[in-house]
Amino acid sequence: MSQSFEEISAQLKKRHRRSARMKWMTLGALILSAAFLVVFISDMVVRGWPAFQQAQIQVEVSYDEQSQKLPLAAVDEDVRPLISRGFFRPLPRKMEDNPALMDTTQTQWVIADSRVDQYLKGNEDRLRPADKETLENLVEEGRADLKFNTTFFTTGDSKMPEMAGIASAAIGTVMTMLVTMAVCFPIGVMTAVYLEEFAPDNKLTQIIEININNLAAVPSILFGLLGLAVYISFFGVPRSSPLVGGLTLALMTLPVIIISTRAALRSVPDSIRHAAFGVGCSRWQVVRDHVLPVSLPGILTGSIIGLAQAMGETAPLIIVGMVAFIPDASLSITGASTVMPAQIFTWASEPNSAFAEKTAGGILVLLAVLIFLNALAVWLRNKFERRW
C-alpha cells in the first residue's frame, strides 16, 4: 500500500493546517480569558465611576431659632425637596456646637437628594415636575452641579443613598485584617519554620503537611461554620465583631502563609546553613541569623498575597454576622462592624437602584486596594528576590 508523493504532500498539508488551527484555537482561549478581564474591569468602571460624583446644590441656609426647632425651615421651601434629609438632621446639633452660627445666613453647597443625583446623572427620573423645574433653573444658574463625592469616603452605611459611604467598612476591614495578621502571621511563619527546619521526618510531620494542604482546599464558607460553632457559640466571642471575623479569616489564611513561607525557606540554599553550622551555630541561631533574614522578602510577599485574599473574602464573614448595618465606624475590636466586601454585598442587595452605583464604586475602591497590595508583593519579590 504505497502512497504517491502527491497524496503524501496533500496529507502533510492537511496535518500542518490542523497544527496551525490548534495554535490559533489555544491562542483564542488565552485571548478570550484576558478579554473577560478587560470586559469585567471596564464594566465595573462604567458602573462605579458615577459613585465618585455627587449632586450638590448651592442654597442659602439660615441658622435661626426656627430652623433649630424645625431643621427643614433652614432653606427655601421650593428647594427643600431637592436636598438630602441627611443634611437637615444634624443641623440643630451643629448650631448647638457652634453658637456663632446662630442668626446668620450662609450660602453653601449642600448634598442633594439621591433622586436629584440620579436625575443629573441621567439614570432615572423620579422627581416631581415642579421640583424638576426648580432643579433645571438651579442648574442653569450654576447652583446645582455634580461634584466630587467626599461623603462616599467619610461616612458609614446609610439608608439614604446620598449619605452612604465606605468609611466604616474600611475601618472595619483594617481592624479585621489587624486581628487576622496578628494571629496568622506569627503562627504561620512558626509552623513553616518548624516544618522546614526543625521537624523530624516522621508520621506526625507528614500528617501536619497533608493536613495543611487539605486545609488550603476547604471551601471558605466552612471556616464560617467553624467560626460560628467554635468562636461564637463555644467561646462566646461577640458576633459581628472584627475579633471573630479576624480569627475566622486567620484560620483561612494560615495555609496560604505556611505554604508560601515554606517555599521561601526552601529557596535558601543549603550551603548557607552548612556554613553557619560549620562555625558552630545552633539550629535556632542558623534560622534566626541566616535563613530568616534571607527569606524575609519571600515571606512578606506570601503574607501580603494572603492578606489580599483575606481582604476580599466575604462568605465566612456573612456566617459570623459581619454584614451588619453600621452607620458609624467604631475602633473597638469587639463592637459590631462590617468589612468592605460585606458592605458591597449589602449594597448589592438593596432594591434602590441608586445603591447599584455605590456597589460598583465600593468594588472599584476594593479592587484598587487589592491591586495595590498585589503590586506591592510583586515589587517586593522583584526587588529582593535572589538567584542562588
Place this chain on the structure above:
Amino acid sequence: MSMSIVFLLFCIALLVLGGVAFALSRAKATRVRASGMTMHAQPDQYAWFAVLATAGPALLVSALGAFALLLMGAEIPVLYLLTASLIIAVIGLAMGLSQVRPAFHARRAIEGVIRKLLAAAALISILTTLGILLSIINEALRFFQMQSFWDFVTGTTWNPGASFLSSAGRAEGGSAAQFGSIPLFAGTFMITLIAMLVAIPFGLGAAIYMVEFAPLYVRKTAKPVIEVLAGIPTVVYGVFAALTVAPLVVDIAGLFGLDASYSNALAPGLVMGIMIIPFISSLSDDVINSVPNSLREGALALGITKSEMVRNVVVPAAAPGIISASLLAVSRAMGETMIVVMAAGMRPNLTANPLEDMTTVTVSIVAALTGDQEFESAQTLSAFALGLVLFIVTLTLNVVSVFMIRRFREKYRVNNL
C-alpha cells in the same frame, strides 16, 4: 480598677521582671566568666534563658487560668490569677538566675524551648481541621436527631422555612419543614458543570498555548494577566454575575424565544467558570511544563506535527495532572458561595434547565444562618448538615487529586509539583 488597667499593669510587671532577669543573669554570667572559668554558653544566652524562665511559666499559668475561666466557667478572680502568675514569674527568675553556672547548657535549653514552641504552632493547623470537623459533625448530629438522615439524603423537597412556623405553633396541616437535600445538590452540580464547561476548555487551551506555542515574552505577560482573574474577590464576581451577566442571559434567551429567569443558573455558572480559568490554567501550565522534553523531541523526531504531538504525547502524559487540576477546580466551584448567593436563586428547584432559577448547597447554608432563627432550630442546624456533606465531598476530591498528581510525579520523577 478596670480590667484593661489591671491587664496593662500585669504586662508591665512581667516586662520589668524580664528585664531584671536579663540584667542580673547577664551580669552574673559576665562575672563568672571574668573569674576565668570556661562556660558552655555566652552571657547573653544565659540572660535570655533567664527571661524565658521568668516569662514562660507565668504566661502559661495565666493563659491556662484564662482558658479555665472562659471555658469551664471556673470561679477564679482575675486579680488572684494574675498575682499567682507574677509570683511564679519571680520564682522563675530565681531559678533562671541559679542556673547561671558553667556546667549549664543555656543555648541548648533555649533551643529546646523554641523547638517546642514551633511544634505547638504547627499543631494549630491540626487543631483547625479538628475544630472544623468536630464542630460541624457535632451540630450535624444534632440535626439528624431532629430530622431523619434518610429523608435528608433522598428527599426532593427542601422547605426549611416551615420549621419556623411549626415552632411558632402556626403549622397548618401538612406543611411541616422538609429537609430533602437532593434539589440543592442538583443545583450545585448544575452550576459546577456549567463552570467546568467554561473553565476547562479555556484554562487548558490557555495553558497549552503558553507552554507549547507562545514565545517567551507572551508567556511572561500573559501569565500574570490571567492570574489577576484569580485575585478578584468573589463578591465582585457575584455583582458582575447578578447585574451584568444575568440580564444578558435573559436577553439572549429572549432572542431565541426562551424564557429565562433573572436568577438563572447559567449566569453564576458562566462567571464561576471565568473565575476558575486561572486556577486550571496555572496548574495545567505547571504540569504540562514538567512533561519531559525528551518525549516531545522523540515525537517530533518521528515526523509528527506539533498539534499531533500535543494531542497524542503531551496531553496524555500530563493527563493525571490535568485531571487533578480539574478535580481541585470542581471542589472549588462546589464550595464557592458569593457568586451563587448573589446571582443564583433561592428557590430549591429540581430541574435540568439552566435557564431556570435553582439554588445550591452554599446558598442554603447562608440562608439558614442569616435568618432570625435561634441557634437550636432545625433550620440553623441544617446548615451544618449541608456543611458536613460539602466538607466530605471537597475533601474526597482533594485527596483523589493529590493521589493523581503523585502518580504523575512518580512517573516522570518531577519534584517541583
